[in-house]
Amino acid sequence: MEYLVTMTTRVPEGTSEAEVDEIRARESAHTRELAAQGRVLRLWRPPLGPGEWRTIGLFAADGPDDLERTLASMPLRVWRTDEPTALGTHANDPGKGTVPLAADDGEYLVIFNVAIPEDAGPPAVAEMEAGEARRAQELAAAGRLVRLWTSPVSGRNPSLWQAPTADVLQKDLASLPMTAAEWLTIETVPLTRHPSDPATIKQD
Template sequence: MEYLVTMTTRVPEGTSAAEVDAVRAREAANSRKLADQGQLLRLWRPPLQPGEWRTLGLFAAPDAARLEDILSSMPLRVWRQDEVEPLSPHPNDPGPASVDASIAAPEFLVTFVVAAPGDAPSQAREDGTTAEAVRAKELAEEGYLVRLWNAPGEGRALGLWRARDAAEMQTLLDSLPLAPWLSMETTPLSEHPNDPGLGRS
């Protein structure tokens, strides 16, 4: 099972720079170990406000208890709070085997919530869902859609995408057949120094 973890670090006042550097060095070494074991899949930085220290991580674990063991093993956990979002397979997910490590492009996380109008005919919903699956397959084959998961909450999904910039990302989202029924929140991602990357672990 895969999990998206939002990790927020707050270093206590009075902590020396040397101590911070030492913990971060141990964190980097531990991240490499977790990646080698297939437990840490990706790390990103979301947009940050001044003074914020926040990371998004994609982890794999058989269950929540094992995930907690993994997160507890990370040296920065002493200063960190974690928010865990369990992810389940989405029928339109291209799957990890489809990820092309040779493609270098900005990445985005997009949260989708499907909210079809209550008076929408059932046939229209069914047709939209079928067309959405076809379009998702096309976007995956073109290298834009990397992964897609179901997320907690009715009608929620989470997608990992690649695009040249935010404008192209929005154009791709607007091309989805279910776009009129979707509320979407896009988070641009930047590189994290400990990211196992795509095939770089």
């Protein structure tokens, strides 16, 4: 099972730079071990404000307890709070490892909030879902849509995208039938790769 985890670190006042550097070094080394075990799949940094220290991670675990054991084993956990979201399988997900990582493209976490109109009958819904599936397949084949999941919140679907620019991403998202029909709203978070991101390490 996969989980999206937002990790927020707050270093206590008075902590020396040497102590911070030592824990960060242990965190990096342990993260490599977890990546080798298939537990840490990806790591990114969202946009950060002054003094913020936050990471978004994609983890694999057998369940909530197994995920907690992984998170608790990470050295930075002494200063960190973790917010996990369990990810379910979406019918339009290209699948893990299906879409190659584009080295020069930016990555984006995109959250779809689907709201089907009350007056939409079953045939209209089926037609819309079929069109959405076809377009998702096209965007995955083009290397844009990397992953798509469901979440515990009904109608809220996290996804991972890559594109050369934010404008290109917005055009891709606008091409989805549900976007054009205003059946969904979209939240977009630009991501930068974390120094300990397993994908980045593999390319080094």
